[in-house]
Amino acid sequence: MRSKKNVETTKLQEGEYLEKEFDNYIEMAKSAVDWTLFCSYQLKPNFSEGVYKILQLPSMQIAYTDMQGGIMFDYVAPEECITFSAMKNISEKACIDQMKLETGMIVVTDDKKIYNFICSAHVELIDVSLRKNADPLLLQKLTQGVDKYYIDKNKALTVLLTNIINEFADVSPLDKETSMQIETEITQAILQILDTQEAHIPHFTKSEKITLEIKRELFKHMDHKMTVESLSNDYNISMKSLQNSFKSLFGLKPTQFMRLLKLNLVHHELMQSKPSETTVLKVAQKWGFAHMGHFSRHYTELYGENPSVTLRTNISMIDGMKEHCVERKEEML
Structure with missing residues (x-):
């Protein structure tokens, strides 16, 4: 937890x-x-x-x-x-x-x-x-x-x-x-x-239950490159069912959801880092972004600024994302 x-x-x-x-x-x-x-x-x-x-x-x-x-x-x-x-x-x-x-x-x-x-x-x-x-x-x-x-x-x-x-x-x-x-x-x-009334117990389809399990497990593997195909194979669920369940529960495709989680981790780390200590490229690659052009476009769309601007901001976040919200120990060093 x-x-x-x-x-x-x-x-x-x-x-x-x-x-x-x-x-x-x-x-x-x-x-x-x-x-x-x-x-x-x-x-x-x-x-x-x-x-x-x-x-x-x-x-x-x-x-x-x-x-x-x-x-x-x-x-x-x-x-x-x-x-x-x-x-x-x-x-x-x-x-x-x-x-x-x-x-x-x-x-x-x-x-x-x-x-x-x-x-x-x-x-x-x-x-x-x-x-x-x-x-x-x-x-x-x-x-x-x-x-x-x-x-x-x-x-x-x-x-x-x-x-x-x-x-x-x-x-x-x-x-x-x-x-x-x-x-x-x-x-x-x-x-x-x-x-x-009797209290209602939440009900989900089999695919939605698997999707909720995947959501919980994603936080343990945020440093890995994950794809819809790999998740489909690992959890024995069709890609179409996985896509539909993510949309049904969260209003997002699984690729969007995973990308947004990783963008947030990059954002939090950039805000708490200094330009003299790291680079945007290094942080982005750490969290699995290989194509910097695509990364920069998605980042700017979400946060309204270039990631290099965020790196120069150096604001401590109150909830300490890197220390308290990622379970992978190697990512907390």
């Missing part, structure tokens, strides 16, 4: 509200109150533009996220909390670990696990993190649904949470009585769902 890397995030007191726009990954991670984000991979230009709207209650935190998308990262939910997340709008493809996300789903996750999130385009979601020392009945029922999902019929929960965020945005800090009333409303709404 890739390592957890702590990031110092914004803190809120009970009753406080925060609205924060972000236009880069660093600001996105720092503004994620009590959430830990790390090991980020940019999949599209302007991938992390968006806004957070967060309301801190006595035993709950409501966090609305509107994000441009085209990003993958690992995350850990707020400590000592069970989180249920209402998918308000999933415009294209998105996954949390081994779960395909769709608009109208309510996904339950736990703070004791590192999750991987990937989205190919715009997403809106609302997370409610419940402290484990809070309502015992609600906690018990939610625990039974961890890593499963429910359906937000008629978008009842999504509408309620959206209205709460919008109504109390200009009323900060909230008084104790109002905060408790909000928590009661949310508790009743989610209990209504939990009492009338």
